[in-house]
Amino acid sequence: MELQTLDVYIDPGMVHKQRIVFSGEGDQEPDSAPGDVVVFLVQRPHPVFTRDGDDLHVEVRAMMLMMTTSLHTCRRVTLLTPSHVETNTA
Numbered sequence: 001m002e003l004q005t006l007d008v009y010i011d012p013g014m015v016h017k018q019r020i021v022f023s024g025e026g027d028q029e030p031d032s033a034p035g036d037v038v039v040f041l042v043q044r045p046h047p048v049f050t051r052d053g054d055d056l057h058v059e060v061r062a063m064m065l066m067m068t069t070s071l072h073t074c075r076r077v078t079l080l081t082p083s084h085v086e087t088n089t090a
Contacts, residue, residue, distance in 0.1 A: 064076070
C-alpha cells in the first residue's frame with residue numbers, strides 16, 4: 001500500500017460539515033476504479049472569535065484616550081486581545 005499526502009485548502013466562507021472531495025484519490029481494488037477521498041469540515045468553538053455566517057466577530061475591551069489641540073485631534077486606541085494588538089489612528 002502506497003501512502004500519499006493530500007493538501008486540503010480551506011477557503012474563506014467554507015462552512016461546518018462542508019465536503020471537500022478528492023476524486024479518484026482513494027484506494028483502488030483490482031479491476032475497479034479508485035474511490036474518492038471525502039473530507040468533512042468540523043467547526044469548533046474558538047476562545048476569542050465567534051462566527052456569524054461569513055463574518056468573524058471578536059469582543060475586546062478598548063481604552064480610548066483623546067487629546068485635542070488647536071492643530072489636530074489625536075486618537076489612540078489600544079486593543080487588548082490574547083496577542084495584544086495595538087493600533088494608532090491619527
